[in-house]
Amino acid sequence: MKGLKTFSIGGVHPPGRKYLTDRKEIINAVIPGTFVVPMSQHLGSPSECLVSVGDKVSEGMLIGKSSGFISSNIHSPVPGTVKEIKDIYLPNGMLSKAVVIELEGEFDRLGKEQDTEDWKSLSKEDLLGIIAESGIVGLGGATFPANVKFMVPKGKKAEFLVINGVECEPYLTADHRLMLERADMILEGIRIISTIVEPERIAIGIEINKPDAIEAMEKAAEKVSFPLEVVPLKVKYPQGDEKQLLKAVTGREVPSGALPIEIGCVVSNVGTVHAVYEAVVLKKPLIERVITVTGGGIKEPKNLKARIGTPISSLVEECGGFSEVPEKVVVGGPMMGFTIYDLDTPVTKGTSGILALTSKEVKNTLRTSCISCGRCVNACPMGLNPTTLFKYIDHGEYDEAEQIGLLDCKECGSCGFICPARIPLIQGMRLGKKMLRKKKVKA
Amino acid sequence: MSDKLSLLVESSPQIHNSDSTASIMWTVTICLLPAGLWGIWIFGSRALFVLVASIAASVLSEALMNYMAKRKTLMDGSAFLTGLLIGYNMPAAVPFYVPVVASIFAIVVVKWMFGGLGGNFMNPALAGRVFVFFSWTSQMTTWTMPRMLKAADTVSGATPLGFLKTGLIDFNGSVSGPAQFLAQQGYPQTAVDGRVIDWINSTFHTHLSGGYYDLFMGNIPGSIGEVSAFLLLLGTVYLFYKKIITWEIPVSYLASFGLLVWIFGGRRYGLSFFSGDILFHLFSGGIILGAFYMATDMVTSPLTRKGMIIFGVGVGFLTFLIRFYGSFPEGVSLAIILMNISVPLIDKYSKTKRFGITEEKGKNNE
Incomplete structure (x- = not known):
């Protein structure tokens, strides 16, 4: 399909294998x-x-x-x-x-049977309080406390609330099934979060390998009073990362080292949105x-x-x-x-x-030396040079690695997936970051 | 249930792409085979023995270096491929010690002295070829005639490019290009070539002189594996399909070379600018083999797409210079090797654009 949105730099296409579970309730x-x-x-x-x-x-x-x-x-x-x-x-x-x-x-x-709470009389602070009390964290995998994420800092404004329905990791279908089975509850959750962050626009990004989820969200969006843009996205890993998702949906780039709010965006995963709904409406x-x-x-x-x-x-x-x-x-x-x-x-x-x-x-094979094929460089969604980073880290040159962007690495695994020499690139990046932190603590 | 399982613990990502270093090397080898079989068919069993000698020397050298370095790299296929490529760059009649020396030099000196696969800064096969070319120039330029051009009295002959280079030195006549020059000077052609070119000329209303079909199919004298542009190109279809090579290097190489030939190529026949014969120069010599199978060697080419294009243009420029203004008829090997040496420099100045780094911020960081 032409004209579909996606992020611009790098990315890989691992076999999805979502068919194992995507029809199972x-x-x-x-x-x-x-x-x-x-x-x-x-x-x-x-x-x-x-x-x-x-x-x-x-x-x-x-x-x-x-x-x-x-x-x-x-x-x-x-x-x-x-x-x-x-x-x-x-x-x-x-x-x-x-x-x-x-x-x-x-x-x-x-x-x-659970009572449902009429939350519409609650203030922003009350809602944030409930989310914090209920122990909600980002369920996409990063597990960042949700109440902190939804707290827009003073002087900043959230133009966009972007809901992450990408689920770009192969095999996983948890978010997919949630969107199919609980679209209305997700919409209610979105409404709660938008009461807190007060965005100008609300969008949900879903990859087109989940056409039924796109349809379900569009249908549910028709029934609510606020406008929700359902944005179909081209299938590409790691689109579910918030930086790549924002680039795909809004065209904006989160600056290196900054948070999404810097470019006026708040991102939340559909699983988290559903948990917010349960916490606020069902008090769970x-x-x-x-x-x-x-x-x-x-x-x-x-x-x-x-x-x-x-x-x-x-x-x-x-x-x-x-x-x-x-x-x-x-x-x-x-x-x-x-x-x-x-x-x-x-x-x-x-x-x-x-x-x-x-x-x-898994497709593990014998590790060989780097043959400089450049596939990792073309795969890195952050535009980094994983093989050079790895060589610096391997030689203990952590400062040089930092200079060429080690801290931008999100360990998405694209480089390690594509590497024909099976070099443990991500392990290297983790080691490099750890050594940098250690050095900074000492200094 | 858990006490019986032994589970692998390792860092993410937990799954991998199917390509491995070995699968890449062996795929390239398979894609090269049709052109080599063609060489054996037209030059005879001698060509096969040359290939066997170069591959055996290369693989044995690798085994020896493995033994000395206590490593196991024989099965990654790189030594076999280097040997094969060295054989492809040999004339069929070459004495056997030439490919053997080339292979040993390639594996031991060019590759292992710099740390084995991945460490070498020059394409081992090409470095080996250039080494023996300067050591045994006459043996390296004695060409067997292909079976379809073999007359009773001619066993060896010049390659089209070699014929051109020597013929043009004191040529005073007028021709419209290299193909016509060869035809005029009585360079042998097959009967099929005549029929095919006649058919093309009558169907498409062109005025091609004879010889292009022979060039394209490989009915010419030359190195064992380089003659058939057609079969080499056939192999690249699979390489592109498997995404083992990308378009950047071959296209920028062929395009820059073709452009220079088109602009300046006619000058040596006393013709105006923009009249060079691109087709003749693309299908003669080792350009196709070089552009798709040697310049694309991953170890000795740049990392980024931008770098690959700079590299390809550089190889094209150097090939043109050597072919048209140098003393050798061919220039592919030297051009690629010279650009191999400049890869670290190209890599330094062709970085990728980083996500979330704007121009000003990038400058502040440095």
Whole structure:
């Protein structure tokens, strides 16, 4: 199709493989007997743990308190007893304190009719307060606290509110299914957010590999009183990154090192918008999210609405287990997700998918030297030169790497995906950034 | 269920494109095969032995360097491809030690002295070829006639370009271009060529002289793998389809070379500007092989698209200079090697445009 919007620099086309789950309705996951709820599920400082071993908790009770400006509240996903508080490794390799809850007692919400709140009388500050209380973070994967994101700084104006319905990561269909099944609720969520940020225009970007979602959003948009532009986008990874999405939808470029509000934009993912709706209208804290459990190694791929803290093994079992031995199990999408070695790792707020990938899908081959093919340079959506960056970092020349834009790298994985020599470019970028931070702390 | 699994843990991205270094090398090799088979067919089994010698020397050198450097790179296909390309750049009658020395020089000196694949700053195959060309010039310029032009008394002959270079030195007549010059001076042509050119002339109302069909199909003396422009181009279709090469280098190379030939090419026949014979010069010599298979060597070409275009134009310019004003009939290898050397400079001045960096801000950063 010609004339469709997309971002201008770089990008790759990994095989989508969304057909595994894009026609499967979201179903509630089985509730297991034990939950492990980490205190660090978001960008920023870990939450302060409010419970101790032996405490009784109820469904949706606050168990972790936001511990700073960029931090978030954490609620108990189920009623039960705190059995243990221990340190666990999160998929990204970080150590986090986690509360182990054994299921016990009555659910306060599950299976019960909920009152709906008439939120229209509430002020901006009240709404932001509810969002913060409910522990809502960006569900697209970055897990940035939503209340901070929606707070437009003094002196700045939000011209655009752009809703992210791109879901550019291969395999994942959680946002896709949400748009199909809960378009009206997403629209209500958009209305709540627009009350807070007061944008001049509201748009939602959706890639054209989801024609049914585009149609569903257009239909839902007809019924509401505010104008919502549904913008179909060409399929290209990483269009779901906020910088690329804004370039595609508004044509504006977020300056290097700045936030979207610098160019008058606020971005929110459809999953987050849906969570805002649930928090404000249903008064429900963020204790569950939609997760796509899929991959060539999963017997029956599904879209599951699972509670935070559910062990991944429980979800895999619900999908019929492994059909063949996977080469790796990934939490998140295949381009930016993390591998885990322990299937008892729990689901957190940022878990958008669980993938069991076979070696056929991974396509690992022997690593060779860089043959300077330049594919990474052409793939980088930030216009960086990944191979030169990697060489600098490999030689310990971190300042030189910073000078040619290391800190602009978002680790989207385009370079590492395309590299024929299988050079661990993203690992290099992460190392480089870490060493730079270390150096700055010392200085 | 988790205790029985052994899962791979690594950094994102968790999936990869199907292309690997080895698959790229072997695909290029396969795309080159038709042209090589043609060379073996028209020059005879001797051509096959030359190819075998150069490939064997190249692969064995790689194995030796692997042993010394304690690395395993034999299966990446690069040594095989280097050997194949060296063989393609040899005349069929060359003594066997020539391709063998070229291969050893290419792999040991040009490639491994600089760290193996990826470290070399010159195309190994071309550097090897140039090395033996200057060492054994007469052996490297003794050409076997293809089977369709072989008369009872001629076993060897000049390539069209070589014939042109020597013939023009003290030529005082008047011709309309290189093809007519060759025809006039009795350069051999096949019967099919006559029929095809006649058909083209009568169908499209053109006035082509004979010889273009032979040039295009490869019914001419020359290096084993360079003669058939047609089969080399056929191979590039797959290379483009698999996105192993991009248009930048070949197109900018051929376009800049063609433009210069068109503007200045007629001058050596005493004709006006803008009358050069582009077609003749594109299909003679090693231009097609050079533009699509050698200048595009990833290791020794620039990283960015902008850089690739600068590189291609540079190669085109140098090829033109050497061919028209140098003492060699050919100029492709030297032109590519000279531009290989300037790749670091080109890379330095052809950076990509960064996202979110405006002109002023970019300047402040530096």
